[in-house]
Amino acid sequence: MTDAVPQDPNAAAQKAALLDPSRPILVRQAHLVTLDDTLGDLEGDVLVKDGRIAAVGRELACDGAVVIDGTDKVVIPGFVNSHVHLWQTLIKGCAGDYSFGDYLHYILGAVGKYYEPEDVRVATQLGAIEQVDAGVTTVYDWAHIMNSPDHADAAIDGLQQSGVRAVFGHGTPGDDVGRWYYQSRERHPDDIVRIRKSRLSSNDALVTLGMSIRGPDFAGMEVNRADIELARSLGIMASMHLAVGMYGDYSPDTRTLAKAGLLGPDINLTHCNRLLDDEIALALDLGASISVTPEVEMQMGHGLPVTGRVQAAGGRITLGTDVVCSVSADMFSQMRFAVQAQRMLANAKAHEGGAMLDHLPIGARDALISATLQGAKALGLDHRIGSITPGKDADLTILSWAHERSSPLVNPVQAAVFHASVANVHTVMVAGRVRKFAHAAMQAEAGSIRRAAEMGHRVMAAAGIILPASLAA
Ligand SMILES: [Zn+2]
Numbered sequence: 001m002t003d004a005v006p007q008d009p010n011a012a013a014q015k016a017a018l019l020d021p022s023r024p025i026l027v028r029q030a031h032l033v034t035l036d037d038t039l040g041d042l043e044g045d046v047l048v049k050d051g052r053i054a055a056v057g058r059e060l061a062c063d064g065a066v067v068i069d070g071t072d073k074v075v076i077p078g079f080v081n082s083h084v085h086l087w088q089t090l091i092k093g094c095a096g097d098y099s100f101g102d103y104l105h106y107i108l109g110a111v112g113k114y115y116e117p118e119d120v121r122v123a124t125q126l127g128a129i130e131q132v133d134a135g136v137t138t139v140y141d142w143a144h145i146m147n148s149p150d151h152a153d154a155a156i157d158g159l160q161q162s163g164v165r166a167v168f169g170h171g172t173p174g175d176d177v178g179r180w181y182y183q184s185r186e187r188h189p190d191d192i193v194r195i196r197k198s199r200l201s202s203n204d205a206l207v208t209l210g211m212s213i214r215g216p217d218f219a220g221m222e223v224n225r226a227d228i229e230l231a232r233s234l235g236i237m238a239s240m241h242l243a244v245g246m247y248g249d250y251s252p253d254t255r256t257l258a259k260a261g262l263l264g265p266d267i268n269l270t271h272c273n274r275l276l277d278d279e280i281a282l283a284l285d286l287g288a289s290i291s292v293t294p295e296v297e298m299q300m301g302h303g304l305p306v307t308g309r310v311q312a313a314g315g316r317i318t319l320g321t322d323v324v325c326s327v328s329a330d331m332f333s334q335m336r337f338a339v340q341a342q343r344m345l346a347n348a349k350a351h352e353g354g355a356m357l358d359h360l361p362i363g364a365r366d367a368l369i370s371a372t373l374q375g376a377k378a379l380g381l382d383h384r385i386g387s388i389t390p391g392k393d394a395d396l397t398i399l400s401w402a403h404e405r406s407s408p409l410v411n412p413v414q415a416a417v418f419h420a421s422v423a424n425v426h427t428v429m430v431a432g433r434v435r436k437f438a439h440a441a442m443q444a445e446a447g448s449i450r451r452a453a454e455m456g457h458r459v460m461a462a463a464g465i466i467l468p469a470s471l472a473a
Pocket of ligand 1: 241
């Protein structure tokens with residue numbers, strides 16, 4: 001028997017060289033799924049210099065480069081997780097069986113008020129490292145736990161300490177659901193202006209600023225207008241949950257937002273399950289992005305994932321993991337849920353007419369694009385990341401089938417989407433900095449896993465969440 005995670009005997013020395021930012025890196029003879037229209041898929045090399053992709057091609061040479069052997073490996077653009085709540089990393093394991101009502105009651109309505117700033121920092125850092133370990137190089141961290149300015153600073157610290165590329169989506173406090181949700185009349189906290197001026201003033205940094213707003217599901221239209229105008233005045237994107245669940249009569253708020261000039265390429269709409277087809281088309285025409293988080297949407301009754309309806313309207317979804325306290329935190333799972341849920345819907349529709357499908361409506365490559373390049377577009381970052389294109393930042397994920405428990409590598413795209421897991425993630429680079437190598441991710445600060453568990457138990461107990469007796473002491 002071998003170890004579950006095989007170790008390259010030269011990995012330690014190689015890793016030390018890879019961590020030297022002055023050394024170019026040459027990934028040699030790998031299967032490259034570039035998602036670049038000109039380059040396509042090829043077997044070849046990627047040269048990384050000064051944080052950027054310097055060249056893509058065959059038999060590249062570079063003096064002084066550290067070489068990563070690409071044998072039995074697939075290089076993809078790093079995953080872009082366009083919707084995740086990293087602060088919930090502390091309370092994993094409490095909400096996997098929750099209905100949407102349970103979630104609103106215990107998570108948004110109770111647990112958030114017990115989070116101290118340090119809880120937010122530790123959760124965000126650990127959650128971000130978990131993302132990188134799983135091949136994610138960019139996250140939109142939808143942080144609706146901004147109970148004070150210190151909470152916001154702590155979340156930013158956690159992201160910056162993790163090494164991930166992130167849009168920090170500053171949200172509302174998590175300590176008073178009655179005030180901040182349910183047709184709220186409260187405008188977005190103006191602490192975001194301080195953050196824009198003092199901490200995240202650059203749009204070119206590794207961690208940039210976004211605004212996580214409540215949108216029509218949770219706030220009145222005047223608040224929505226003020227929130228989006230505030231985001232635009234700060235020159236940042238905004239994201240909202242939209243059209244979730246089956247709560248009473250449906251009102252077509254998307255048209256209202258569009259008519260008011262409040263939709264555009266700077267706006268991300270997440271879920272959108274209850275939108276009408278023409279509202280989806282309208283949002284896409286105006287350039288808004290649509291994020292689907294299929295696993296939790298199927299769990300909690302958000303409605304049917306809109307993957308196919310977005311595609312029918314000429315668009316493409318982005319993917320996110322969303323509530324990591326409930327569901328998988330990795331993009332492999334979300335790609336598979338998205339693809340197979342859409343196929344299930346299409347198959348069921350064909351069956352209703354007594355027929356079988358000749359062609360499936362969505363493919364592996366669609367899922368991979370949604371999980372990478374389309375997410376980069378949604379975050380306004382596709383000029384820098386999202387494809388393996390010379391000149392872009394080197395955000396790369398290398399998947400390996402080079403150990404004896406792997407199945408043979410026959411089709412790189414299908415392998416990445418249908419047959420890969422976190423165990424296949426060999427190397428992760430963010431802006432050319434190696435954050436995982438030879439299956440070993442960077443470590444969180446010493447003792448943080450134990451601290452996170454204690455923090456999670458504390459906030460869950462305070463919120464009245466029932467823990468197993470062995471853990472509830
Ligand atoms: Zn969410």
